[in-house]
Amino acid sequence: MYLQAKHDGPAAKRLFKRLLRSNGAEPRKIITDKLRSYPVAHREVMPETVHSTNQYENNRAEQSHEVTRVRERGVRKFISIR
Numbered sequence: 317m318y319l320q321a322k323h324d325g326p327a328a329k330r331l332f333k334r335l336l337r338s339n340g341a342e343p344r345k346i347i348t349d350k351l352r353s354y355p356v357a358h359r360e361v362m363p364e365t366v367h368s369t370n371q372y373e374n375n376r377a378e379q380s381h382e383v384t385r386v387r388e389r390g391v392r393k394f395i396s397i398r
Contacts, residue, residue, distance in 0.1 A: 328357035
């Protein structure tokens with residue numbers, strides 16, 4: 317995780333280049349927030365990488381329990397009030 321002071325296009329390009337240097341290879345997927353400068357920098361620096369901006373995609377704990385939570389929602393209807 318990297319933090320940056322500015323949130324403009326050149327800062328986003330620097331961020332992606334820094335990620336490439338630290339990782340050594342181009343990642344398969346990048347997950348960022350919905351900042352408008354990220355897609356532009358993504359297309360210029362790493363066009364082959366999948367870019368996702370979904371809200372909870374970076375939280376592995378939430379994703380691992382998603383199937384269980386869906387099942388619980390369906391069962392909730394049959395619980396009695398008492």
